[in-house]
Amino acid sequence: MSRKLRSLDWFGKDDKMGFVHRSWLRNQGYPDDYFRGRPVIGICNTWSELTPCNGHLRDFAEIVKRGVIEAGGFPLEFPVTSLGETIMKPTTMLFRNLASMDTEESIRANPLDGVVLLTGCDKTTPSTVMGACSVDLPTIVVPGGPMLNGRFKGECLGSGSFNWMVKEKKLNENYTAEDILEAETGTARSQGHCMSMGTASTMACMVEALGLTLPGAATIPAVDARKKVMAQLSGRRIVEMVKEDLKLSTILTRKAFENSIVINAAIGGSTNFLIHLQAIAGRIGVELKLEDFDHIGSKIPLLVNLKPSGEFLMEDFYYAGGLPVVINEMKEYLHNETITVNGKTIGENYSKTVCYNRNVIASVDHPLQHNAGIAVLKGNLCVDGAIIKPSAASRELIKHRGRAVVFESMEDYHARIDDPDLDIDENCVIVLKTVGPVGYPGMPEVGNVDLPEKILRKGIRDMIRISDGRMSGTAAGTVVLHVSPESAIGGTLAFVKDGDMIELDVEQRKLHLDVSDEELQKRKAAWIPPAPMAARGYVKIYIDHVQQAHLGADLDILKGGSGDTVTRDLH
Structure with a gap:
C-alpha cells in the first residue's frame, strides 16, 4: 500500500483505545482478522422510506458489501441525511448543504479508508460528493438508477415530466379524475429515480463523466440485474483504490469538470447541473465560474433525445447504448487523458461502444441540435x-x-x-x-x-x-x-x-x-x-452563510475542505 491505512489509528493499536474501538464493534460478530489491516470501507447510504427514489439502496448496500469482502476489505455501512425531492418541504435544496456536512463529518470522524456513495434522488448525489470532497479519501459512486418507463394507456410517461402537464391535460384534453389517478399509479412503477433526463439522471451522468463511477454505471435501470453487478464490482474496486491511494483530488481535476460540462450539454441535462457542479468544484478546490458553462458547453451538439427536451426516457437511453456511447461520440470535445475510478482514462474506458438506436442517441455528425448546453x-x-x-x-x-x-x-x-x-x-x-x-x-x-x-x-x-x-x-x-x-x-x-x-x-x-x-x-x-x-437552527445558519446561485449556493463556511485528519484524538 502506498500509505498507512487511516483505520489503523482506531483498530491497529494495542492500547486501551485500540481495545475500546475493537471490542465494541465485535458485538456485531466481526472476526479478528477484520481488524488486522483490512481496508475499512464506509458505505454511505442515502436510503430512506421518505426518499422514494432511494428506497432500494438498503438492498444495494448489501451487494456492495459483498464486493468489498471479496476484495479483502471490511465494509461498514452508515446513514446520512437523505433528501426526498418529492416529499420534503420547503425544498430539498435548503438541506443539500446540511446533508453534505453530515457526509463530510461522518467520513472524517470514523475509521474509514475509502468510501462508497450510494446515491439516487436529485440532491443525494451532489450533497454526498461535496461532503466526500472535503475529506478527500478514495471514493466511488454507485448511482441507484432510473425507474422503468412510466406507462399510461399505451403511452410512455416520464415521472416528473408528466407532473408539469397535469393542469394542461385537465383544461385542454379533458383528462378526468380517473385518468389522472391511472396516470399517477403508472408513472412511477418500479424502484429507482425519475426516468426522464431530470436532475437525478443528470447527476448520475455527471458523476460518470467526472470519472467517479465505473464505466456505464449511470444509465442502468435500478431494477436491471446489471445494476446489481455494477454495485458489487464497485465494492471490489474501492478496496483497490485504497491500496492505490486513488483519491478524489486525483480524479477531480479542472479537465474532469470541463468534460462533465461537455457531456451535460450533449445529453440535454438539467439546469441544476450548474449549481451542483460549482459546489463540488468549490469543495475540491477547482476554480469554476458560471461563464465557464457557457464558454465550454453552449456550442456542444445535443445527442440524446430524452424528455423533457426530447421524446424518449432513460430506459430507452440505456438500451440504445447509454452514456458510454455519448462519451465516445464526444471524444473530440473531451480531455480523454483524465483518470477515472477504475484507474484507466476516460478515453480508454469508452473507446469501444455501439449505438443500438440512433433515434435515441444521435451521432456527433448528425446531432439533434447543433448548439445545446446552457x-x-x-x-x-x-x-x-x-x-x-x-x-x-x-x-x-x-x-x-x-x-x-x-x-x-x-x-x-x-x-x-x-x-x-x-x-x-x-x-x-x-x-x-x-x-x-x-x-x-x-x-x-x-x-x-x-x-x-x-x-x-x-x-x-x-x-x-x-x-x-x-x-x-x-x-x-x-x-x-x-x-x-x-x-x-x-x-x-x-x-x-x-x-x-x-x-x-x-x-x-x-x-x-x-x-x-x-x-x-x-x-x-x-x-x-x-x-x-428563520431566527434559529440550521435554517438561520443557511440564510446567514449561503452564497448566491452564480457561486453554487454552498455555504461560505464550507468552501474547500479539512482533509481526513481528525480534529482531536483521545490519545
Whole structure:
C-alpha cells in the first residue's frame, strides 16, 4: 500500500483505545482478522422510506458489501441525511448543504479508508460528493438508477415530466379524475429515480463523466440485474483504490469538470447541473465560474433525445447504448487523458461502444441540435448572471420583448395566477420574486410555474418566466433561472414592477430591464428588504452563510475542505 491505512489509528493499536474501538464493534460478530489491516470501507447510504427514489439502496448496500469482502476489505455501512425531492418541504435544496456536512463529518470522524456513495434522488448525489470532497479519501459512486418507463394507456410517461402537464391535460384534453389517478399509479412503477433526463439522471451522468463511477454505471435501470453487478464490482474496486491511494483530488481535476460540462450539454441535462457542479468544484478546490458553462458547453451538439427536451426516457437511453456511447461520440470535445475510478482514462474506458438506436442517441455528425448546453445571460436584471436551457425553450421566444407581470412571492402567484381579471396575455413576461437561496429560503424548483388558465385555454403552452429560483430538470419551457443577485438581498429583480418592459435575447446572452438607472436607484432607495425567514437552527445558519446561485449556493463556511485528519484524538 502506498500509505498507512487511516483505520489503523482506531483498530491497529494495542492500547486501551485500540481495545475500546475493537471490542465494541465485535458485538456485531466481526472476526479478528477484520481488524488486522483490512481496508475499512464506509458505505454511505442515502436510503430512506421518505426518499422514494432511494428506497432500494438498503438492498444495494448489501451487494456492495459483498464486493468489498471479496476484495479483502471490511465494509461498514452508515446513514446520512437523505433528501426526498418529492416529499420534503420547503425544498430539498435548503438541506443539500446540511446533508453534505453530515457526509463530510461522518467520513472524517470514523475509521474509514475509502468510501462508497450510494446515491439516487436529485440532491443525494451532489450533497454526498461535496461532503466526500472535503475529506478527500478514495471514493466511488454507485448511482441507484432510473425507474422503468412510466406507462399510461399505451403511452410512455416520464415521472416528473408528466407532473408539469397535469393542469394542461385537465383544461385542454379533458383528462378526468380517473385518468389522472391511472396516470399517477403508472408513472412511477418500479424502484429507482425519475426516468426522464431530470436532475437525478443528470447527476448520475455527471458523476460518470467526472470519472467517479465505473464505466456505464449511470444509465442502468435500478431494477436491471446489471445494476446489481455494477454495485458489487464497485465494492471490489474501492478496496483497490485504497491500496492505490486513488483519491478524489486525483480524479477531480479542472479537465474532469470541463468534460462533465461537455457531456451535460450533449445529453440535454438539467439546469441544476450548474449549481451542483460549482459546489463540488468549490469543495475540491477547482476554480469554476458560471461563464465557464457557457464558454465550454453552449456550442456542444445535443445527442440524446430524452424528455423533457426530447421524446424518449432513460430506459430507452440505456438500451440504445447509454452514456458510454455519448462519451465516445464526444471524444473530440473531451480531455480523454483524465483518470477515472477504475484507474484507466476516460478515453480508454469508452473507446469501444455501439449505438443500438440512433433515434435515441444521435451521432456527433448528425446531432439533434447543433448548439445545446446552457446559456448564461447577463444584463442589468442579472448583474452576476442568470441561465436558460435553450434546448427546452420555444424557438419563437428566445428573442422577445414583453411586459412584466410581477408576483412578489409564491403565495402571491398562487393567489392571482388564475384570476380571470389578471392583466396578462401570452406576450407578457411572468416575473417571480423571493424564491432564491435566501428569499424562500432554499431556492425551490418553481421557476417553471404553470401558465394562467386563460392562457392555457387558448392552446398556448409556453411563456417567458423569470425568477431567482430553479426548475426541475424534468420540466421544459422558456424559463430564465438563477437570477443573481436574488431579489431578497436587493438584486435588480426586487425592483421590477408590473408594466416594465423586459428584453430577452438568448443569442446575444442578454437579459435587460428597460428601466433607467436613475429610476432603479429611486426604487432601490424605497425598497424594504423582506424579514428573515428563520431566527434559529440550521435554517438561520443557511440564510446567514449561503452564497448566491452564480457561486453554487454552498455555504461560505464550507468552501474547500479539512482533509481526513481528525480534529482531536483521545490519545
